[in-house]
Amino acid sequence: MSTKLRAAIIGSTGYGGVELIRLLLSHPNVEITSVISSSSAGTPIADGYPHLNQIMLDKLDGIEIDEIKRKADVVFIAAPHGVAIELAPKLLDAGLKVIDISGDFRLQSGEVYEKWYKHKAADPAYVEKAVYGLSEVFADEVRGSDFISNPGCFPTATLLGLVPLISNGWADLSSVIIDSKTGVSGAGRGLNLSSHYSEVNENLSAYKVNKHQHTPEIEQVLSRVAREEVVVTFTTHLVPMTRGILSTMYVNLKEKHTEDEILEMFKQYYEGRRFVRIRSKGKWPATKEVWGSNYCDIGVSLDERTGRLTVISVIDNVVKGAAGQAVQNLNLMMGWDEGAGLAFTPVYP
Numbered sequence: 001m002s003t004k005l006r007a008a009i010i011g012s013t014g015y016g017g018v019e020l021i022r023l024l025l026s027h028p029n030v031e032i033t034s035v036i037s038s039s040s041a042g043t044p045i046a047d048g049y050p051h052l053n054q055i056m057l058d059k060l061d062g063i064e065i066d067e068i069k070r071k072a073d074v075v076f077i078a079a080p081h082g083v084a085i086e087l088a089p090k091l092l093d094a095g096l097k098v099i100d101i102s103g104d105f106r107l108q109s110g111e112v113y114e115k116w117y118k119h120k121a122a123d124p125a126y127v128e129k130a131v132y133g134l135s136e137v138f139a140d141e142v143r144g145s146d147f148i149s150n151p152g153c154f155p156t157a158t159l160l161g162l163v164p165l166i167s168n169g170w171a172d173l174s175s176v177i178i179d180s181k182t183g184v185s186g187a188g189r190g191l192n193l194s195s196h197y198s199e200v201n202e203n204l205s206a207y208k209v210n211k212h213q214h215t216p217e218i219e220q221v222l223s224r225v226a227r228e229e230v231v232v233t234f235t236t237h238l239v240p241m242t243r244g245i246l247s248t249m250y251v252n253l254k255e256k257h258t259e260d261e262i263l264e265m266f267k268q269y270y271e272g273r274r275f276v277r278i279r280s281k282g283k284w285p286a287t288k289e290v291w292g293s294n295y296c297d298i299g300v301s302l303d304e305r306t307g308r309l310t311v312i313s314v315i316d317n318v319v320k321g322a323a324g325q326a327v328q329n330l331n332l333m334m335g336w337d338e339g340a341g342l343a344f345t346p347v348y349p
């Protein structure tokens with residue numbers, strides 16, 4: 001009998017789910033035992049994803065809690081907002097470990113969730129149980145937890161660039177402006193007008209200005225780290241590429257620091273955390289440099305005329321922003337090497 005941890009994936013036919021399949025298929029300690037679909041049970045997953053031909057022969061299972069319990073030890077939920085609100089409590093009550101990559105359990109306040117997601121919030125008792133899995137910042141809480149709420153893609157890129165500054169008390173908290181750009185895969189596989197080829201190609205557009213659901217998530221974490229309320233300006237843009245997020249953050253520093261001091265502080269904050277790479281002085285990262293990988297690369301530049309710092313961070317939204325960080329969190333939960341199943345080089349060019 002296999003001694004591997006048995007994993008089920010709800011939403012396995014979406015972009016987040018199929019990336020989990022790619023990563024978990026090469027994980028040394030995990031076996032995928034159930035790929036689940038709410039709409040196509042009984043059909044082979046490779047029917048919808050021919051790149052899985054001869055790699056994954058499994059047919060999709062339906063959503064039945066007893067059956068999932070029989071087949072799996074851990075369940076990844078990669079479904080639209082609202083689905084995990086119903087399913088996660090049932091799976092947890094059945095004794096399963098759960099990693100939810102949607103936004104359903106990220107926000108502590110149900111009122112705030114309902115305002116930004118326009119959806120009824122989860123049972124607060126389960127929200128309280130969920131550990132926010134920003135792996136590099138909250139690893140101690142992730143270790144040993146049974147229920148992870150995986151961070152959003154924009155919050156992952158943004159928070160990894162801002163938390164060191166705020167945790168060290170260097171940032172003027174009233175000054176944070178975040179400008180983020182994303183590839184189209186962030187919107188999922190479902191068709192909609194804004195992800196049409198002819199709408200996206202040769203185009204660059206802002207969307208959800210001052211209304212993006214990741215705003216309260218970013219503010220919640222920054223406020224927690226700062227131990228006082230932080231409010232940010234956050235604007236997202238859609239760019240004609242498939243994968244990748246680039247966040248440019250502008251922050252006023254409370255006191256004078258040199259660029260060398262700032263870089264050294266970032267390096268110290270992330271010491272021993274292999275998936276965050278700090279660029280050297282005068283260098284800034286690009287999305288292609290992390291494509292298909294679990295890295296978050298960060299560069300900084302200080303404008304000595306204004307004392308304002310520019311921080312630039314990049315991730316692959318489907319890996320570090322979703323499936324990769326979910327696997328990293330599983331590794332931490334299980335007490336395994338944090339990089340198990342994730343030790344691959346970005347695809348370049």
Ligand SMILES: NC(=O)C1=CN([C@@H]2O[C@H](COP(=O)(O)OP(=O)(O)OC[C@H]3O[C@@H](n4cnc5c(N)ncnc54)[C@H](OP(=O)(O)O)[C@@H]3O)[C@@H](O)[C@H]2O)C=CC1
Nearest residue numbers: 011013014015016037038039078079080102186188189322
């Ligand atoms: N794409 C990205 O970069 C990121 C996505 N996320 C989040 O991850 C989640 C999944 O996103 P993504 O994979 O992009 O989305 P997709 O639209 O590509 O896939 C979502 C999948 O969920 C399944 N689904 C739909 N309705 C239900 C339901 N009622 N019950 C169970 N499953 C359902 C669908 O499969 P089926 O019909 O077969 O059940 C579908 O394939 C979302 O919450 C998203 O916000 C988070 C970070 C980054």
Ligand SMILES: CC(=O)N[C@@H](CCC(=O)OP(=O)(O)O)C(=O)O
Nearest residue numbers: 101102103152153182184186187
């Ligand atoms: C391009 C695009 O539409 N991206 C999505 C990314 C959000 C996402 O993936 O959902 P979570 O809230 O679960 O992180 C957006 O901006 O809403």
